[in-house]
Amino acid sequence: xxxxxxxxxxxxxxxxxxxxxxxxxxxxxxxxxxxxxxxxxxxxxxxxxxxxxxxxxxxxxxxxxxxxxxxxxxxxxxxxxxxxxxxxxxxxxxxxxxxxxxxxxxxxxxxxxxxxxxxxxxxxxxxxxxxxxxxxxxxxxxxxxxxxxxxxxxxxxxxxxxxxxxxxxxxxxxxxxxxxxxxxxxxxxxxxx
Amino acid sequence: xxxxxxxxxxxxxxxxxxxxxxxxxxxxxxxxxxxxxxxxxxxxxxxxxxxxxxxxxxxxxxxxxxxxxxxxxxxxxxxxxxxxxxxxxxxxxxxxxxxxxxxxxxxxxxxxxxxxxxxxxxxxxxxxxxxxxxxxxxxxxxxxxxxxxxxxxxxxxxxxxxxxxxxxxxxxxxxxxxxxxxxxxxxxxxxxxxxxxxxxxxxxxxxxxxxxxxxxxxxxxxxxxxxxxxxxxxxxxxxxxxxxxxxxxxxxxxxxxxxxxxxxxxxxxxxxxxxxxxxxxxxxxxxxxxxxxxxxxxxxxxxxxxxxxxxxxxxxxxxxxxxxxxxxxxxxxxxxxxxxxxxxxxxxxxxxxxxxxxxxxxxxxxxxxxxxxxxxxxxxxxxxxxxxxxxxxxxxxxxxxxxxxxxxxxxxxxxxxxxxxxxxxxxxxxxxxxxxxxxxxxxxxxxxxxxxxxxxxxxxxxxxxxxxxxxxxxxxxxxxxxxxxxxxxxxxxx
Numbered sequence: 001x002x003x004x005x006x007x008x009x010x011x012x013x014x015x016x017x018x019x020x021x022x023x024x025x026x027x028x029x030x031x032x033x034x035x036x037x038x039x040x041x042x043x044x045x046x047x048x049x050x051x052x053x054x055x056x057x058x059x060x061x062x063x064x065x066x067x068x069x070x071x072x073x074x075x076x077x078x079x080x081x082x083x084x085x086x087x088x089x090x091x092x093x094x095x096x097x098x099x100x101x102x103x104x105x106x107x108x109x110x111x112x113x114x115x116x117x118x119x120x121x122x123x124x125x126x127x128x129x130x131x132x133x134x135x136x137x138x139x140x141x142x143x144x145x146x147x148x149x150x151x152x153x154x155x156x157x158x159x160x161x162x163x164x165x166x167x168x169x170x171x172x173x174x175x176x177x178x179x180x181x182x183x184x185x186x187x188x189x190x191x192x193x
Numbered sequence: 194x195x196x197x198x199x200x201x202x203x204x205x206x207x208x209x210x211x212x213x214x215x216x217x218x219x220x221x222x223x224x225x226x227x228x229x230x231x232x233x234x235x236x237x238x239x240x241x242x243x244x245x246x247x248x249x250x251x252x253x254x255x256x257x258x259x260x261x262x263x264x265x266x267x268x269x270x271x272x273x274x275x276x277x278x279x280x281x282x283x284x285x286x287x288x289x290x291x292x293x294x295x296x297x298x299x300x301x302x303x304x305x306x307x308x309x310x311x312x313x314x315x316x317x318x319x320x321x322x323x324x325x326x327x328x329x330x331x332x333x334x335x336x337x338x339x340x341x342x343x344x345x346x347x348x349x350x351x352x353x354x355x356x357x358x359x360x361x362x363x364x365x366x367x368x369x370x371x372x373x374x375x376x377x378x379x380x381x382x383x384x385x386x387x388x389x390x391x392x393x394x395x396x397x398x399x400x401x402x403x404x405x406x407x408x409x410x411x412x413x414x415x416x417x418x419x420x421x422x423x424x425x426x427x428x429x430x431x432x433x434x435x436x437x438x439x440x441x442x443x444x445x446x447x448x449x450x451x452x453x454x455x456x457x458x459x460x461x462x463x464x465x466x467x468x469x470x471x472x473x474x475x476x477x478x479x480x481x482x483x484x485x486x487x488x489x490x491x492x493x494x495x496x497x498x499x500x501x502x503x504x505x506x507x508x509x510x511x512x513x514x515x516x517x518x519x520x521x522x523x524x525x526x527x528x529x530x531x532x533x534x535x536x537x538x539x540x541x542x543x544x545x546x547x548x549x550x551x552x553x554x555x556x557x558x559x560x561x562x563x564x565x566x567x568x569x570x571x572x573x574x575x576x577x578x579x580x581x582x583x584x585x586x587x588x589x590x591x592x593x594x595x596x597x598x599x600x601x602x603x604x605x606x607x608x609x610x611x612x613x614x615x616x617x618x619x620x621x622x623x624x625x626x627x628x629x630x631x632x633x634x635x636x637x638x639x640x641x642x643x644x645x646x647x648x649x650x651x652x653x654x655x656x657x658x659x660x661x662x663x664x665x666x667x668x669x670x671x672x673x674x675x676x677x678x679x680x681x682x683x684x685x686x687x
Contacts, residue, residue, distance in 0.1 A: 057420045119380065
């Protein structure tokens, strides 16, 4: 099972392109120590896949902090500004509306709407920013061709080293992954565009 | 069903309700590994549900039909089919609105506030508590929309440029409500869905049949467990929790402003925002218990939603119940101490007037019944907690009824005093809103990932490095305690 396996092609064999190598690991310790090996070997285009976020994997892989919080701050500021603007425009500028002798631009009474819009836009930015940075939705992914990879949402851990990595050389990478403790390594392929 | 039961019977049931702070109680029982957790949760969505599900779903659908019929009658005839009158212009419609929007608050408390406070036990219950929030907000949103009288004009509530050249009034709490509740609904939905992505991917990867593969596949958005994705995912989740926390506090505060900023005696109180928020969490936790106890029983989730989880919820119920009781006392005290004539009368009328029965029912349900939960025996008995939760469900509905209806029946001028009695349409819509809620909830139980599998896995000892080498690897929420299975459950220390 540890030899590279070639997924069966369809009825019409299409030319297939190697996307990368997919290595399977049985537990957290195995995948984290292997990730350190891959990091130290200097690979750039690779990833660790797991059923849940592994604590310490960011350091083991050398992942830098995401820019997402700054985007969310921007979303929040935009929401607050929008709230202020719409309340002022609607009740103080476009259709001046006097209520109980309060000033037209009655900021304290506008705060709830300003606050809610700030939260709303920040939350929308958090979600769509996260999805955008992760390039999701992406329903088609060469990873999904692998039968074994289905266990990534259950109990198994995977390391993928992409063929586009400058250091990629098929037999050497497979050996590196196996020596790092992979229980199975397979070729990840896709049909030629 | 059968397989789950035999698995859980094979292992000793560990009592994880220990109060010993030196022992870290396990949050997943039954000797489960990752696969067993996936199996327990995902198989619920894959197999035929138990008979009780069909019975409950049938009843819920019937009630939903009743809601539909009442809605059709209401919209085609007018709000006169309700018992609302002058001076009681707000009645069941607004009572139901406040009741349902309050129910939702417990879900957000569990998903956001307990997350920020690193209460790991939330992972087993947060998913369906969040689902409860969404469905409760759906029920809540229905009532203001039909309460406006001409629901086809409900879009006037939003600042949309229109041919009349008019805008909503941004100084009005009723407009704040529109923004608060719609933001709350949106953020809760996002929070729920984003948290569910990894679990939808689990269902996708186990799906049998084209339809399920496509539906779960599309819903999972191509989630593949990439660590680079997880990194941003965790960040987004933390940010959403941090945003949802002030949001949930603001929502019921804004709802309370609908009353507190008015001049009606019995409503015009600065106490209302914290009092409403505490009441919302209190009522919501009662609903979580009401849903969790039967669900864990029917779907074999006892090893994930353990007795410890239920006991913790009972503690929250007792704690928030005490805040509510304190608020009742403060309201009465201030009514007396303020010397405000009308305020005093409003509270005397509340407890001595023609609708005093509802106020005393509220006190019985919300103040007296939860006191049972001081006893550990009561907190660890599912029947007792279910009965207490039922009392609270009823009590919290009546709290809103008492505040809204009894205050309105007695205005400043005795000449404008009135009474109130609901019509069959009022009662039908109340029952029907439960039908809507339970239909949605049962569908979720049937097809969704009811427990946050990925999150539960992170609080299991297997999720952590056996030999962490850096401070970063050592820094995790759950400290696996090698010995917890061998220690006596209680009284193991001198």
